[in-house]
Amino acid sequence: MLKRNRDGFRFRIGVDTGGTFVDAVEIDEKTRRFRIAKSPTTPSDPAVGFMNVIEKLGTPLDQTSVILHGTTLGVNAIIQEKGANTGIITNEGFNDIFEIGRGNVPDKNMYDFNYYKPPRLIKRRNVVGIPARISVTGGVLEGLDEDALKDAAKFLVEEQKVNSIAVSFLHSYKNPEHERRVAARLSKLYPDVSTSISSQIANEYREYERTSTTVIDAYIKPIVSRYLEKVQRILVEKGFRGIYLIMRSDGGTLSAASTAELPVSTIQSGPAGGVVGSIYLSKLCNRKKLISLDIGGTSLDVCVIEDSTANIVHQTYVSDYPLLLTMYDVRSIGAGGGSIASVKNGLLQVGPESAGADPGPMCYGRGGARPTVTDALVILGYIDPAIFLSGEMPLKPELSRKGIEEQVCRLLDVDLTDAAAGIARVTVTNSMGALRQITVEEGRDPAEFSLLAFGGAGPPFAAILAWELGIPEVIVPNVPAAFSALGMLMSNVTFEVSQTHITTFEQLSEEKLKELLAPLETKVESVLRDQSTSYKDIQIERSLELRYSGQEHSLELVVKEGSTIRDIRRNFDELHLKRYGHMMKYDVELVNLRAKGVGELEKPMLPILPKRERGGKAASASKTRAYCLTTNRMTDFLNYSRMDLLQGDTVQGPAIIDEGVTRTIIHTGQALRVDEFGNLVISSGTNQI
């Protein structure tokens, strides 16, 4: 058990490496206090950025029980096509499964008959087919040709210089023997080359989706595993003796060693931390319906939380590549503080291009040559150049002004304030698109939700976004700029496995089901036990993906222990009725089995904010001239320091609440109240028709 203060452990740390910044949160379990630090991401050697932020935080590592870490390293490597030189070994005659995919043109290009199909992540010359074939029932139709395998490996490694190999054979979900033998042989022949095998990564049918998941895993494996190992080594050198856990896309964590085996599971690790934190807050503040809104330097991530749980999906896409992966249903667009503003064909555009961490916005003075959203916020008066990042990084507003004047004002013939306000407005409109997608477009009414805003650029934009969308309330949590890192501290260790097994219910019995689930449960439990950590409790959840015989898509149903086939059938009918409005008398078919293990970790306690003494009032130190987006004019905003705010305090807009790393902006007509945990709860008002 991870008892508090055991063995002199007193601190926990969450670290979230994003595209622009590394955020870290420390919680002192003795004082229940948070401390945060922020440091630029260092793309050339991400371990440097990680250690910089740990150093900045200054936490005694020998007294730290756990470090939880999420990173966008993997997903960035894919988006920027900077992953490993990767090869594919597959069945002879099926080399092009990855290249052809399902053959479809993306929906958005439906009428584009000059559609340009972008080159695939893996060149065809790096794909080798070898004789081997498993049948649809799992029998061996053609044995694995060991000589051909050796030649293939030699060609890929020695001639094509690949350092990672994806192995994917047809029907390997039924019988993984060939894939396992290939992996074993490869690791003997070329121990330095990493391998990813499809039956281990996504044990489900549909060869393209499984192959794609495996290829993406292989593509980022050398980079991610090298990074995780390096960080772990340095931490140990610096005296860390606690556990080092990595955040996964489904909100669970696993040890760095286990994660290095399945790096594709980190694809959404940063945003997942924010979602875990949002779920925690949803329970704490009794807001069952929340929309988490995370705006950072490069991207905006949103996720719907209902009944204090986030929606889960089992398939997603990264850069048009499908991934069979359990993850939170987080939608992202390229919009953030670093998004670049430009004028194209007489229209003002913001993003998706981003100035990133390096060179960053023009006002950073690090060589950024194009104006960004942050530059517009400086011009609009929302950011005080002198005290940006608590004064650690003084900004150069004259560079922002120059950039916007030359690259926006001149081309649109507008003044500086209008141009900057335009940039803010376009950012708001783009962000609304992402929020509308997960609410109105899926039948949810924004008026029933609260918007939980975090990330460096979340608090400045949240109140105006809520006003535009008719979301009545915004919550800005503690440490919003590092909230994903904080969320990681609220996570558990989880592991999930799936297995395709297609059979009709007529041929299924309770005993057979138990027999099918048993190996999955054993696997999950052994992985959890293997994480060199201890738990408050271990829970295993079993679920089945079911459909009416003849359908292709299935619904996931959680099954309780001791459920009869008849119970499961009835529950499936009800779920189908609830989801789609009808049920049928047809036979039901089992498609996939899943087991998810949750090893519950001890959670830190959040501090309660003291109340202000009777008669006292939050004091504003000064006023700032800034642009009000509800009235469209420059006006006086009252300045507050978040540190000075106490439980029960209220503030009327227009106002700016500064907390060093970010600022919450409320406009005319909006107001905020501070709750017992120190959250800023904003009544946003509305611009709805």
Added chain:
Amino acid sequence: MTEANLVEGIGITAEIIRSHLDSAAEEMRRALIKTAFNPVVYDVHDFGISIYNNALDLISAAPGIPSFLGANDYAIQKAVSYVGAENLEAGDILMMNYPYWNSAHTYDATLFAPIFDPKTTELWAYEVIRCHWLDLGAKNVGSVMDSTEMHQEGIVLPGTKVYKKGQPNTDVLEILKFNSRMPEAIFGDLNAQVSAIRTGERRLHQILQKFGKPMMRSAIDYILAAGEKASLEALEKLPHGSWKATDYLDDDGFTDDLIPMNVAVTVSSNEFKVDFTGSANAVKGPVNLPFGATQSICKIAFKGLTTPNASPNAGHYRPLKVEAPEGSLFHAVYPAPTFLLRAGTVALELIYKALAEGFKGLISASSGGDNPGFSMIGRRRDNGKLYWISNNEPVGWGAFATHDGGNGVQHHTVAVGRNTPIEVMELRTGMFIEQMQLTADSGGAGKYRGGLGVQRGIRFVEEGMFTCMIKKSKTRPWGIDGGGSPEANRMYIYAGKDDGKKVGTYRFQAQVGDRCILFTSGGGGYGNPRERDPELVLSDVLDGYVSPGAARSIYAVAVVDGKIEYQETKKLRA
């Protein structure tokens, strides 16, 4: 967005209303895909979902098969005029599949529902969802390849209530049930369509309630006007003139004769006219096209050239004019057979072929020219019930003035559809797939290369009825400006006495051990292959897209041991 911003005030609200309508259509689409019983719907996306106002103008559509969307426009007009709007009530769902109104064959079940304002009971919108069903009792199970009149192609409903005031109309459903060989599958799909229609209905009610009738009406007028304006602006920028082209359908299934197809396309600043006069008269076999389907093909071509990225509405299509004489291949009339709808697929690229010369730099070379398909019908291993599983094979896309054509991509007419996974095919049918990969040298050569076609080998491990439906198997895809014309689509059959028989559209009873191989055509090339950057040729050789022999003989680039021989290449290119 840009369109909406043209007019102040209403523009912003109209834009919001439009995105609400689009998301209603999108929601209907999700409900349909998730509950469908038929691979043609859930994988191939062989469906069309559209929303109309009460004047039957298209106001929103969800992505699906492009030709289905346009087909709905014609079908809803014919169906409502036949049934009479005054005979519709809230909760009704009607089915129509009379091919000459339906703009498609009988197996495309077009379901539509009137949407009433709950307060005033005024009819203000229609939803239409068309899906390909698996069996409605035609002369053969699966595809009909040799019908000579409509009555051999399945049971026809002219606009008949399958749901009345929200309740299933059992009498009609019983007729459908007793006229299908696969009643479970068609009722599964019927339920999926009904589920999607009800979803859409709820959302349309919400939208109306939120914005109110007057605002909705003005916004829809505005959206349609903006659509028309966008098309006209695009037309203004296109080259103006009149161009012609000819291509051929392989045959009608009764004789081996090529069937000529002619088109004249006339473009001016206010009209885009497509005229099929001069094409063959309707033929004996089921390759004819109802006029609505012809219009729909023209809509795809027109949209692709003018406003490819905007969600479609009736306004976009106002400048389009389509002509085809009654009784011709492109305007089939009762009782001409239409089951295979063959002419449509080829006609789309025929329009582009006509424009290729005049629209230089705006049009790609021909793709593989077809969505070559095959299907198998047999009995399921687990429960002995009939299955019907099909697949649309990708082809190569044509090269463009600035880039190579895509390798192994679905044809334009089914562009967002997906192929059937091998693992699903082997699980569900008696087919064992021996190989599936790109075919080297199958892309039309050129300065920019056409995309590669694919090859698939099939061995039958269980018996069943196998059908291959391949068009453009006798004429090659065309290149532009000296770009190459690759070999046509084809299938070779190894069954019984057939040892490598070459076929296009073909059906046979497969026995265990029979085999066949399908080759889909690559795309046409663009420009002279001898002007292709030698480094690109080398890259193609290394990736196996082009053989070293073809690199030398066609591209005049000498590649030896994975390297360019520059001296030799210089000589070759001299």
